[in-house]
Amino acid sequence: MNLNPLAEALNSDLSANGSSILQMLSEKGKAIFFPSKGILGQGGEAKGKEINATIGTALEDDGSPLVLPSVLKSLNMPKQSFLYAPSYGNPDIRDAWKAQVIRKNPSLEGKSFSRPVVTAALTHAISMAGYLFLDPNDKVIIPDLYWDNYELVFENAYGAKIQTYNTFKNGGFDVEALEEALNKDGIGKKVLLLNFPNNPTGYTATEEEAKKITEVLVRAAEKGNKVVALLDDAYFGLVYEDGVTRESLFTKLLDAHKDILAVKLDGPTKEDYVWGFRVGFMTFGFKGATPEQLKALESKAAGAVRGNISNAPNISQLILLAAYNSPEYVKEKEEKYAVLKKRYDIIQETLASHPEYSEAFEPMPFNSGYFMCVKPKGVDAEAVRVELLQNYSTGTIMLKGLLRLAFSAVPTAKLPQLFDNVYHAILALKSK
Template sequence: MEFKNLQKTPLWTAFSKLGQRIFLPDGIFYWSGRAKKESKLNATIGTAYGTQGDLFGTDDQTWTILYVKKVAEQFKIPPNEMAEYAPIGGIPELRQTWKDWIAYKCQKGAKIDVKPYLTNPLITAGVTMGLSMASALFMDPGDHLILPDKFWENYSQIFEVIGQAKIQYFPFFARGDFNVDGMVDVVRKSLQVKGKAMLLLNFPNNPTGYVPSPAMYKQIADKLATLGDEMKKPIVVLCDDAYEGYTYDENAATYSLFPHLVNRSAFLIPVKLDGASKEMLMYGGRVGAFTLGVHPSWVSADARAVLDAEINNKLEGYIRGTISNSNRSAQYVVAQLLIKDRDELLKQRAASVALLTKRYKVINKLLAEKPLPNASVDPNNGGFFLLINVKGAKASDIADKLLKQEQVAVIPMEAPEVGVNAIRVAYCSVKESDIPKLVTAIRNVLTK
């Protein structure tokens, strides 16, 4: 495929050398796709077929994919949805319904219609794979990834260790809220040095549990759009929306930053990374989505479909060259949930959100009643965690003492180069009745 439209956009400039080079060849999936529509005898793909009679010793001549009945009985879904390969970019029903799902959330939360600007979501093996795609397609070794100084540790593994990017930090908080000016300063420097910037933001945040207000979302987007227009260089903003919807404070946004970034500056390239792991509490399903926001100035309306096809070709080229495709059975389940039972799904998930809201209120109330010695709690109002900054001892030593002396387990986070020394507390996995014991244990160890 030629990429004549894509080469005219800021997205092309933002791509890494691999991103510019990669494409999906007309290989097995191409020919098998044609075969399904055009052939009478299909000898293309390595998927075994036979008749129902062949499988079960009957006279049924229905042609079907060969499968093991005992395996199919465990799944309780149509055998072909369990056994067949998924298309490279995901089953069409899920791609379309996930696009609708994004549009629904953005309209309901931000009152912004993003649907005209969305690419067709690529289905990934969880949000982690979407992050890995972004690293490969946008970053060359030595490029900058911009992060707040408190972040999910796997970002370093994905972007720094594997992708060989150089992480540029800014302090997460300033004056008790998100540090917008610090973020803009680092993005500006990256644009000046590298000619492009990649910023990764995760709300609700892991590890802090912080969620911006709608006004803060608008401020972040306004500053980035202004900077993009001023510098005329691409700014890729990765929205890691793994915990979207888990907000426990009425003043915090219940939706993603993503809609505020769409259709702003032509140089602002928003990428939404989300999935079923947390949104549908299907941690092991490993169903994620990678969706780009396309600026209308990039190409004419007549050329938009061609541009989308070019983008899709590159993304599918990466998937084909790494995992080929994602779990079909999990994709089918998620698609059916969103197509047939979205309202019931949201209703049932609301019970879990309400449960976590109670825990959030209890732990923050207890922590606020009496200041922790040599420690402070970061602003938090959503997600699954909160972060306690500790002084006077290494966070790993505090975590070790908690485990040995109190049989309480937390995650230590240490980054001395940026002054981070904290313990992450996952109250999402602790009974509400046990939270007082958890807080007392932390207080005991910090006091000693």
């Protein structure tokens, strides 16, 4: 494949100082670049000129965006929100999000990692990670309890194969199963995805498990593997128990080994309760990374975004930026966290006060996030889901033989009824 000179320059940066990061990229990842010399670059050079006939927007004679009054009146936003955002993302929100990541992960203070690149929410960030790191038939190592959209992204879109391992052992994360999965298929590139808090189970690794996971990945790298650790942090911060890691695994992995590339995939969708805004972030880090290498990864990510959707929504970025600059923001986050924490506590109280529920289902380990799962005993999970719909006016999700219960979406007062409905639906099926 003949590479564009801009891609070759980025690849040269990534392979400088004996770095192995270039070897971790897919063929598409090696070929992608940000078109800094094309329309965007030429448009940037024309900024501030008396006449600027470069960019594909429409402006009023006074230079403001040409917008429909019927659209503008519905928004309490300046006209600038109608313009394109850069493919890298609004620079102010990139900096604001990086500052937030450090505030929420104090271990990152003083460490070197990239500026976040803005994507159209976290699913798009995962897809762009697939673009950069996965070739057809590459394997992605994921726990066997995972969000089913990974299949569409990794397998259907990029032709990769999901390789699963056992999620839980003795009521906790099965670190040994992860290591066994990494040791399969010999030495080479290893792409894995870790999702804490996990969807569907609502489980986050304990502090001890997070340490052991890091050790497992370091051992894999020391054997000669090139490890790409994709960290789906969609539900970051929603942890409800002591002893559970409060920081992203990114804090441990970004400087753990020169052959471990940590890719943090996160965003405000779940953290800030803005599901329809479609804003996410990709952040990169590896031990010994130079500023030029981190910038090269940012440019490849921005090039992938540019070639895929052009850019994420500007209006969403500006609304979020205003919120992040608001003095009430942190307090408001604490108040909403308290709502979800209360629901979690009520679930624990409900399960503890109804030992008879153990006859019908087993709760899977959970300590965080939006969800928890139960495993029906003696009946098919899909049959329970249908029974709940038809006779109990209750909706749940069936995944891999489990029922996922999104307590985030259930009114607090109705949570005991939810579990009572599940219990009686299972008993009803058993009696048939």
